[in-house]
Amino acid sequence: MKMTAWIIPFTALILVGGCATMSEEECLTADWRAIGYEDGAAGLQIAQLSKRREACAKHGVRPDTASYRTGRDEGLQLYCTEHQGFRLGRAGGTYSGVCPADLEGLFLRGHSAGRDIYLAQSAVNQVASAISDLEREREHILDDITEMSAHLVSDEATKEERVTLLADIARLKERHTELELDIEDLEQELALREAEYQEVLARSPY
Numbered sequence: 570m571k572m573t574a575w576i577i578p579f580t581a582l583i584l585v586g587g588c589a590t591m592s593e594e595e596c597l598t599a600d601w602r603a604i605g606y607e608d609g610a611a612g613l614q615i616a617q618l619s620k621r622r623e624a625c626a627k628h629g630v631r632p633d634t635a636s637y638r639t640g641r642d643e644g645l646q647l648y649c650t651e652h653q654g655f656r657l658g659r660a661g662g663t664y665s666g667v668c669p670a671d672l673e674g675l676f677l678r679g680h681s682a683g684r685d686i687y688l689a690q691s692a693v694n695q696v697a698s699a700i701s702d703l704e705r706e707r708e709h710i711l712d713d714i715t716e717m718s719a720h721l722v723s724d725e726a727t728k729e730e731r732v733t734l735l736a737d738i739a740r741l742k743e744r745h746t747e748l749e750l751d752i753e754d755l756e757q758e759l760a761l762r763e764a765e766y767q768e769v770l771a772r773s774p775y
Contacts, residue, residue, distance in 0.1 A: 596625035601633040602640035609644025610654070614665050645669065651679035656775050658683025661691070679739045682773050689766040696759045700752055708740050717741075 581697035591599070608617045618641075622632050647653075654676035657664065660683075668676045720726055721734045 590726055591621060591624045591728045593628040593630075596628045599620045599625070599630075599632070602636040604632075605637035605640025605642075605700055607640075608637075608645040608760040609641035609667075610647040611644070612648040612657070612665070615641070618676050642669075643674070649673065649676045651675040652682075652775070654679030655683040658685075659687055661687045681774070682723055683775060686766075686773060689762070689769040693759065693766050696755055697764050700759065702767050703752050703755070707745055707752075710745045710748070714741050714745075 605618075613636075618632065618637055621637075626635065627631055642658070645668060649672035654664070658678075658680035664677065664680055715732050717738050721731055721738070726734065
């Protein structure tokens with residue numbers, strides 16, 4: 570069998586290789602070189618073999634370790650590329666040290682470039698999320714002020730309640746003003762983070 574016939578799309582390999590549970594039939598009919606290839610192409614660590622060995626031991630089957638390792642080494646040739654390193658870093662994934670020395674340099678270069686973009690975008694998202702949280706709090710405060718104000722002018726409110734309501738409304742208005750200032754500061758920070766993100770994108774060779 571030619572190795573090219575074993576090539577599976579990268580995303581599919583992650584789904585297939587990520588699970589080491591194997592049925593009795595799968596263990597009995599396993600092509601261990603193909604399985605190793607899939608695991609290597611998915612960037613899985615050699616510890617995946619131990620998981621597969623444990624699964625098949627329940628069915629009295631021992632994996633062909635040599636064939637698995639051969640297939641995994643061949644699969645790593647597909648995984649350990651600069652492009653795949655970039656994809657992993659861009660998604661915020663952590664490199665698990667699976668690539669051989671002759672391929673690791675390019676993989677890490679791609680991973681570093683992708684990681685830079687991931688971190689820059691994460692910084693943007695973090696500030697944007699903080700702004701969203703403050704805006705929601707401000708909306709809730711306006712709702713509370715509206716409700717309190719309605720009760721304040723109602724016939725049901727006692728003198729003591731009106732005093733308390735006026736104090737609470739004043740406190741909420743002060744907090745609302747603080748939130749406006751905080752949001753303005755964060756919006757300025759967001760503009761800076763977005764500019765930094767665009768700079769990182771512009772520097773990326775991918």
